[in-house]
Amino acid sequence: MxxxxxxxxxxxxxxxxxxxxxxxxxxxxxxxxxxxxxxxxxxxxxxxxxxxxxxxxxxxxxRDRPEPPTPPGSASTSDGPQNPTCPTTQTLGTLVELPAGWSFASRAVDCVETWAAADVQRPDAGAVIYLFHYTAGTGWRFHDQGTGWDCKDLDLTEPASFCTS
The missing domain is CATH 1.20.5 (Single alpha-helices involved in coiled-coils or other helix-helix interfaces)
Structure with missing residues (x-):
């Protein structure tokens, strides 16, 4: 083959x-x-x-750490035991920068619940109020400036000197 x-x-x-x-x-x-x-x-x-x-x-x-200590300068003022975290004017002065010639008034900070108000003196006009709010975790923060606020808008249940109603 x-x-x-x-x-x-x-x-x-x-x-x-x-x-x-x-x-x-x-x-x-x-x-x-x-x-x-x-x-x-x-x-x-x-x-x-x-x-x-x-x-x-x-x-x-x-997770088992104790709460941080209260920051210095947050001693009680006019409200006493009702609001032990009410700040001083020195503490509030570190939260805002006031214009030249402006200063916090010498009277105590007015605190109600989680709100604090401080009078600010201006050389060219009358006093104005600076309003601060306290939130757990972040502390005191500047909220607004003016001459008065509605307590209902701030969710306040107690009367406050900085409220208009």
Whole structure:
């Protein structure tokens, strides 16, 4: 039996001419991009895990901490035991910057519930009142200036000298 491989070789040669070359470049780029995405995703997940782990440790370590001490300068003034966190005019002076020539009046700060009012003297006009509000966690903050406020708008249940109604 004689093997006649000539036609088979010719057929294979014809197929190779029409098939082109194998393009490995595109497949290499696709795999490289896939590897980059996996690396970025893994790095991001590791970073997020680290942040949550540190946050959890801090929360665990600080959960049994006692409350911070009362800041200096927040001694009681005219309201006595009803409002032990009523600030002094020196404390309020650190919260706002008064214009040149303006100053807090020498009389005590008027505190009602979580509100404090201090008279401010102006050289060119009459007195104006600065109103401050206390919020747990943030402390005293400047709220407004004027000559009086509606107690209902401030959610006050007690009468206050700085309220107009």
């Amino acid at each position: 004689t093997d006649n491989l000539g036609p088979l070789r010719q057929a294979m040669s014809d197929l190779s001419e029409h098939g082109g070359t194998a393009d490995l470049y595109e497949r290499t780029l696709r795999k490289s991009r896939q590897s980059q995405r996996r690396t970025a995703l893994t790095t991001g997940a590791a970073a997020a895990t680290l942040v949550f782990a540190i946050g959890g440790m801090v929360a665990f370590a600080t």
